[in-house]
Amino acid sequence: MRTRLLAVVVVAALALAGCTSDSSTTTAVSGPLCDELPKGDEPGNPTALASEPVDQALQWITVLTTFEGALRASELVPELEGKKAITVLAPSDDAFMAKFSQDNLDELMIKDKDTLRTLLRAHIVDRSLSLADLRDADSVTTLDGTTVKVGEADKMARIGDEATTVCADYRIANGRVHVINHVLGNLPTTAGQGDSGH
Amino acid sequence: MRTVRLTGTDVLIKTGSPHLEVPLNHRRSTVIAISALLAATFAPVVTSTSAFAAPLPAFAAAEPNQVTDLTVTQADGFATVAWTPVPGVTDYQIERTAVDASNAPTGTPTVVGVWRPNRQVNNEEPTFADAGFNPGSRFQWRVRARIGTAEQPYSSPVFDTTKAPWGDPAVAGQNLRTQWETTQAAQYTSDVNEYAYTAEVDRLSERVRVVEIGRTVQNRPINMFVIGYPTPPATPAAVAATSPLAVNCNVHGNEPGDREACLIMARQLAFSNDARTLGLLKNTTVLIVPTINGDGRAANTRGNVTGQDLNRDYSLIRQPETAAYVRMLRDYRPVAGYDGHEYGNSQAGDLPMLPPRHQNVAQQIFDESLDMIENHMYVEGAKDGWWACPYGCANGSGVGLSEETILRNTLGLKNTVNSLLELRSSGGATRPDEGNTANNRRRKTFSALWTFNQFMDYHHNQLSDIKTARGEAIEFQAGNNGRIVFRGSRIVPLHPAPHPGEAGPREDLPTPDMILDNAPCAYKLTEAQYNGARTDGPNDVGATVAERIAAHGWKVVKVADGYVVPLAQPERGLIPLLLDEQGEEEWVSGERVYPTLTGRHNGPLTISGFACLSGATVNGPVNLRPGATLVATNTTISGPVNAANAAGVFFGDSVVRGPLQVANTNGPVTVIGTNVSGPVNLVNNTNGAAPYFAGNSVSGPLNCAGNSTAPTNLEVRNVVNGPRAGQCATL
Numbered sequence: 001m002r003t004r005l006l007a008v009v010v011v012a013a014l015a016l017a018g019c020t021s022d023s024s025t026t027t028a029v030s031g032p033l034c035d036e037l038p039k040g041d042e043p044g045n046p047t048a049l050a051s052e053p054v055d056q057a058l059q060w061i062t063v064l065t066t067f068e069g070a071l072r073a074s075e076l077v078p079e080l081e082g083k084k085a086i087t088v089l090a091p092s093d094d095a096f097m098a099k100f101s102q103d104n105l106d107e108l109m110i111k112d113k114d115t116l117r118t119l120l121r122a123h124i125v126d127r128s129l130s131l132a133d134l135r136d137a138d139s140v141t142t143l144d145g146t147t148v149k150v151g152e153a154d155k156m157a158r159i160g161d162e163a164t165t166v167c168a169d170y171r172i173a174n175g176r177v178h179v180i181n182h183v184l185g186n187l188p189t190t191a192g193q194g195d196s197g198h
Numbered sequence: 199m200r201t202v203r204l205t206g207t208d209v210l211i212k213t214g215s216p217h218l219e220v221p222l223n224h225r226r227s228t229v230i231a232i233s234a235l236l237a238a239t240f241a242p243v244v245t246s247t248s249a250f251a252a253p254l255p256a257f258a259a260a261e262p263n264q265v266t267d268l269t270v271t272q273a274d275g276f277a278t279v280a281w282t283p284v285p286g287v288t289d290y291q292i293e294r295t296a297v298d299a300s301n302a303p304t305g306t307p308t309v310v311g312v313w314r315p316n317r318q319v320n321n322e323e324p325t326f327a328d329a330g331f332n333p334g335s336r337f338q339w340r341v342r343a344r345i346g347t348a349e350q351p352y353s354s355p356v357f358d359t360t361k362a363p364w365g366d367p368a369v370a371g372q373n374l375r376t377q378w379e380t381t382q383a384a385q386y387t388s389d390v391n392e393y394a395y396t397a398e399v400d401r402l403s404e405r406v407r408v409v410e411i412g413r414t415v416q417n418r419p420i421n422m423f424v425i426g427y428p429t430p431p432a433t434p435a436a437v438a439a440t441s442p443l444a445v446n447c448n449v450h451g452n453e454p455g456d457r458e459a460c461l462i463m464a465r466q467l468a469f470s471n472d473a474r475t476l477g478l479l480k481n482t483t484v485l486i487v488p489t490i491n492g493d494g495r496a497a498n499t500r501g502n503v504t505g506q507d508l509n510r511d512y513s514l515i516r517q518p519e520t521a522a523y524v525r526m527l528r529d530y531r532p533v534a535g536y537d538g539h540e541y542g543n544s545q546a547g548d549l550p551m552l553p554p555r556h557q558n559v560a561q562q563i564f565d566e567s568l569d570m571i572e573n574h575m576y577v578e579g580a581k582d583g584w585w586a587c588p589y590g591c592a593n594g595s596g597v598g599l600s601e602e603t604i605l606r607n608t609l610g611l612k613n614t615v616n617s618l619l620e621l622r623s624s625g626g627a628t629r630p631d632e633g634n635t636a637n638n639r640r641r642k643t644f645s646a647l648w649t650f651n652q653f654m655d656y657h658h659n660q661l662s663d664i665k666t667a668r669g670e671a672i673e674f675q676a677g678n679n680g681r682i683v684f685r686g687s688r689i690v691p692l693h694p695a696p697h698p699g700e701a702g703p704r705e706d707l708p709t710p711d712m713i714l715d716n717a718p719c720a721y722k723l724t725e726a727q728y729n730g731a732r733t734d735g736p737n738d739v740g741a742t743v744a745e746r747i748a749a750h751g752w753k754v755v756k757v758a759d760g761y762v763v764p765l766a767q768p769e770r771g772l773i774p775l776l777l778d779e780q781g782e783e784e785w786v787s788g789e790r791v792y793p794t795l796t797g798r799h800n801g802p803l804t805i806s807g808f809a810c811l812s813g814a815t816v817n818g819p820v821n822l823r824p825g826a827t828l829v830a831t832n833t834t835i836s837g838p839v840n841a842a843n844a845a846g847v848f849f850g851d852s853v854v855r856g857p858l859q860v861a862n863t864n865g866p867v868t869v870i871g872t873n874v875s876g877p878v879n880l881v882n883n884t885n886g887a888a889p890y891f892a893g894n895s896v897s898g899p900l901n902c903a904g905n906s907t908a909p910t911n912l913e914v915r916n917v918v919n920g921p922r923a924g925q926c927a928t929l
């Protein structure tokens with residue numbers, strides 16, 4: 001049997017949205033983790049993402065693979081893209097690994113999407129907030145209805161009791177993305193349970 | 199003056215360094231320490247050709263404990279840094295600095311590697327595979343020793359340009375790139391990009407045929423590259439005849455590093471014209487399944503879309519993905535395999551590996567798999583700087599066990615030499631510059647590419663040993679009437695220090711309830727067990743046991759009141775794990791059918807119904823009545839055997855002193871590891887599936903004719919002291 005393709009796309013035509021950088025305006029991100037992410041002229045650099053919709057932008061922020069997959073699985077993207085402005089407080093892959101076991105993550109992403117949606121709403125604010133805004137504010141209300149205390153933490157912003165921003169001020173088409181170092185919300189920690197290896 | 203270019207291949211220059219071995223495998227360029235270059239420049243030149251060959255005075259005397267003789271050798275996606283060891287030191291740090299064409303620094307000097315003694319089997323020639331950089335970039339490298347934490351002087355620097363991504367941008371086919379490559383590892387290759395890339399490799403290379411081996415739950419194609427030279431054999435059976443090897447690249451959707459290596463390797467195999475590649479492909483067929491779990495990869499989940507961990511399903515084949523892989527194994531019969539993963543333990547080696555350990559795996563398969571890991575991967579890893587180690591070597595006692603549901607063990611139970619491959623997820627203490635995501639992703643993928651290339655080399659160099667192990671294993675299984683172990687591992691002995699230097703994987707011996715000493719001869723299933731509807735698949739619908747048995751390729755005899763699965767066949771180690779009530783994860787509790795004769799029988803033996811001869815001796819002829827079934831293991835029959843219109847005939851590790859005539863069987867025929875003194879006739883057997891005739895010794899002619907499918911020897915040659923005719927002419 002010959003290969004049958006789900007979709008025929010010419011390799012050369014691969015969309016490289018993250019590669020297009022507009023030299024006239026550059027986006028400055030800040031935080032200790034920014035150095036680990038695409039920068040300068042590299043594909044996925046912050047300037048290249050500034051006009052991307054949230055789902056596309058997240059695909060270029062290399063420490064957000066878990067969050068990005070979870071957001072797709074949650075089917076919340078159309079709702080977020082329909083909003084005038086949003087702030088995404090996106091936990092890094094390390095943060096997810098420290099929070100959930102593999103099995104728990106699969107459970108959330110595959111079977112328990114209501115819980116997943118609630119979890120993700122706890123990471124999104126209904127207006128665009130810069131790092132400076134977060135540092136200046138006392139609290140923000142996330143889409144799940146929770147009020148989260150925010151404030152200064154060195155040059156970064158503190159989010160809730162545990163999290164701080166680690167690479168802040170990514171611009172996207174309708175708002176901002178800040179990478180944070182802890183998962184928000186109130187789900188129990190399951191990391192380290194039932195890791196059965198390969 | 200660094201290299202001389204001849205016919206497009208980099209030629210090594212001699213430096214007199216003991217570490218400058220000419221690599222056999224990959225084209226590489228090698229550079230030597232700048233001090234030696236300067237020394238060469240300033241040395242009195244007697245003749246133009248002897249300048250490099252003569253011993254040269256050092257440009258500057260080495261300081262105490264300074265690393266000397268630094269060399270850097272470029273390969274695909276990594277650079278092997280090597281040096282002369284400094285006595286009495288604790289470890290070494292490898293420093294890398296980005297430089298421009300004139301070797302002026304353009305980046306910050308960064309310690310990218312820490313060499314520790316447990317990296318390699320030989321500490322006399324330390325090496326470190328530096329990886330993570332963007333291929334094609336130019337760097338300076340230096341190495342220094344540490345005594346305790348006290349840093350000693352750096353070596354003289356070496357400057358070199360790393361190898362660009364494989365493939366000439368001006369040559370069609372070679373110029374294909376994956377999404378992961380074009381985005382400099384910022385994005386993994388998507389499903390759609392994989393299909394497009396795969397189709398282009400297929401279209402542009404005569405060596406490649408891409409086969410869809412199945413579909414995922416969400417109907418994504420599961421493609422397999424079938425690669426041979428000048429073209430791959432036309433049918434699965436023809437591929438099987440080349441003793442192919444198989445790489446399974448991505449079973450856990452959130453472990454994508456190996457898959458990117460597989461896609462690059464497919465391009466290299468398809469379009470590379472170097473002697474090594476052509477040599478490999480002339481002798482065998484390479485099977486690459488880049489994405490068995492396409493739904494999980496697209497969603498970035500470990501399991502498939504139902505949440506099932508597919509690497510807990512290769513024996514059970516409840517899911518369409520695993521069933522597709524198992525059917526592929528049945529049809530293409532790879533003799534060796536690798537299964538790619540990533541591993542979250544930051545203390546492990548670069549490349550944890552593990553052989554099939556389940557105790558029902560034939561000893562020969564375990565031994566040969568361990569040989570591949572310890573005597574090839576550890577040795578070559580020490581040359582190229584990669585740290586292979588046993589899976590579970592650092593605080594991993596709960597992993598690497600005996601579940602037959604894991605591909606590593608399933609493959610072993612199918613008599614395939616194989617290993618697990620893990621890519622350590624994080625840089626860990628020995629690769630401190632992997633906070634940068636792209637660096638981390640590139641190191642993992644290029645370490646997988648190295649491993650899979652080494653796997654092909656091992657297969658190429660050791661094919662005779664692999665085939666011997668497989669043949670002996672098949673004969674052992676088909677004739678075995680020893681105990682059955684449902685769960686429990688063989689011990690992987692601790693490799694001598696310095697490598698791995700830590701505890702090996704846990705013993706995991708079988709508990710008494712996981713052992714069946716009094717093994718049956720066969721399992722009998724009821725109609726309901728065999729053909730009944732099942733609910734253990736996606737959306738509560740599962741394939742029938744009959745369909746799953748067919749996917750594994752087991753021989754089944756239809757009898758009046760059910761279906762008999764004799765154990766006298768190559769997958770004897772696997773069958774009970776799925777059909778016995780004592781199994782840890784069985785399909786059904788089949789009825790154990792015990793031998794009907796284990797001692798001596800004098801005189802003719804006429805069989806009607808079902809007979810199982812186990813360790814028996816028959817002094818006289820054996821005749822099967824129409825509809826009868828004979829299973830004989832470890833049995834000697836002094837007299838002719840005649841089966842006409844039987845329901846099934848199974849011989850394993852037996853002796854027939856006389857002619858063997860099997861005709862018009864309306865069911866399976868398998869004769870393995872059996873010694874026949876007399877002619878063998880297999881004619882007009884009409885079961886549909888190919889009769890097995892493998893690893894036998896025949897004193898007399900071998901004739902096969904009129905069988906609905908030509909018999910196969912499963913690539914295990916028979917010794918026939920007489921003419922081979924008809925459908926068995928090449929067995």
Ligand SMILES: [Zn+2]
Nearest residue numbers: 198450539540
């Ligand atoms: Zn895995």
